[in-house]
Amino acid sequence: MKVTIIGVGNMGSAIIKGLTHTQSFTLSAMNPVNPRVAKLAEKLDFKLVNTSSEVVNLSPDVVILTTPAPVTAAVAKDLAVLNDDTIFISAAAGITHETLAKALPNKIIANIIPNTPVEVNAGTIGLALPAEIPAEARLKVMTVLDSLGDVIEVPERQLDIIGVVGGCGPAFVDVMMDAMSDAAVKHGLDRQTAYEVIASMVKGTGTLAYDSKLAPSLLRDQVTSPAGTTIKGVEALEKYGFRYAIMDAVNKANGEK
Ligand SMILES: NC(=O)C1=CN([C@@H]2O[C@H](COP(=O)(O)OP(=O)(O)OC[C@H]3O[C@@H](n4cnc5c(N)ncnc54)[C@H](O)[C@@H]3O)[C@@H](O)[C@H]2O)C=CC1
Numbered sequence: 490m491k492v493t494i495i496g497v498g499n500m501g502s503a504i505i506k507g508l509t510h511t512q513s514f515t516l517s518a519m520n521p522v523n524p525r526v527a528k529l530a531e532k533l534d535f536k537l538v539n540t541s542s543e544v545v546n547l548s549p550d551v552v553i554l555t556t557p558a559p560v561t562a563a564v565a566k567d568l569a570v571l572n573d574d575t576i577f578i579s580a581a582a583g584i585t586h587e588t589l590a591k592a593l594p595n596k597i598i599a600n601i602i603p604n605t606p607v608e609v610n611a612g613t614i615g616l617a618l619p620a621e622i623p624a625e626a627r628l629k630v631m632t633v634l635d636s637l638g639d640v641i642e643v644p645e646r647q648l649d650i651i652g653v654v655g656g657c658g659p660a661f662v663d664v665m666m667d668a669m670s671d672a673a674v675k676h677g678l679d680r681q682t683a684y685e686v687i688a689s690m691v692k693g694t695g696t697l698a699y700d701s702k703l704a705p706s707l708l709r710d711q712v713t714s715p716a717g718t719t720i721k722g723v724e725a726l727e728k729y730g731f732r733y734a735i736m737d738a739v740n741k742a743n744g745e746k
């Protein structure tokens with residue numbers, strides 16, 4: 490399958506790296522001239538073009554739009570001349586199916602919100618598909634997305650909140666990991682060991698929650714031994730409003746004033 494990624498910034502690069510690992514796709518990308526992107530294309534050996542007319546000449550089966558949201562509809566419009574079998578997958582947060590359908594009449598369009606762990610094929614990908622999508626097109630979309638991580642299909646009205654929790658969430662976890670590593674360094678751990686233990690801990694905690702399907706509150710209870718150390722730390726988190734800080738991060742990222 491020929492897959493072209495439009496916009497090779499943070500998200501586009503992460504998707505290209507994830508797809509490269511699978512060795513299942515013929516990859517190409519389009520980005521305005523940029524030495525960073527040229528270097529990536531050379532390193533990962535994908536074809537890089539700089540204009541939409543060159544993308545048309547590549548005749549991709551699937552186009553993934555990872556351009557900044559404000560320009561995405563205009564970028565899509567320039568690609569409307571592609572064959573009607575071309576499937577468009579848009580990762581632009583807040584750009585609706587309706588907006589893209591106006592720019593891409595008669596095209597099959599999927600809306601996704603991925604996250605940066607797609608780079609290591611461990612992504613979380615919220616997906617909204619049109620109800621009338623043909624089975625063959627659905628299969629193509631799933632073949633690409635399944636290779637990048639967990640795909641969670643939702644109605645389009647839920648894509649924004651999935652995008653906040655799944656898409657912005659890594660940054661919130663990164664802030665916590667950064668603060669935790671500062672404290673570990675304060676208490677004598679060297680920086681690299683701190684990063685290693687914290688990243689491993691987050692990976693394992695996520696895997697346990699995902700596999701067990703238990704509520705996070707129950708998993709927390711399994712760690713808090715009576716009169717032990719963890720409950721003292723949990724008390725400090727409550728004192729400083731950690732839970733509300735996280736809730737409000739989601740509120741604000743979801744557009745609440
Ligand atoms: N960074 C993330 O974790 C996530 C980002 N997204 C979405 O991905 C999109 C890109 O976000 P980032 O990668 O963070 O931004 P970014 O600024 O890192 O990358 C944007 C890229 O698009 C390129 N670009 C700009 N105009 C273009 C055009 N007309 N044609 C082709 N390429 C063009 C830029 O040169 C840049 O390389 C946004 O729509 C965002 O909502 C969605 C989920 C997660």
Ligand SMILES: O=C(O)[C@@H]1CCC=N1
Nearest residue numbers: 582602652653656657
């Ligand atoms: O910050 C953003 O707007 C994008 C959408 C989800 C993650 N990054």
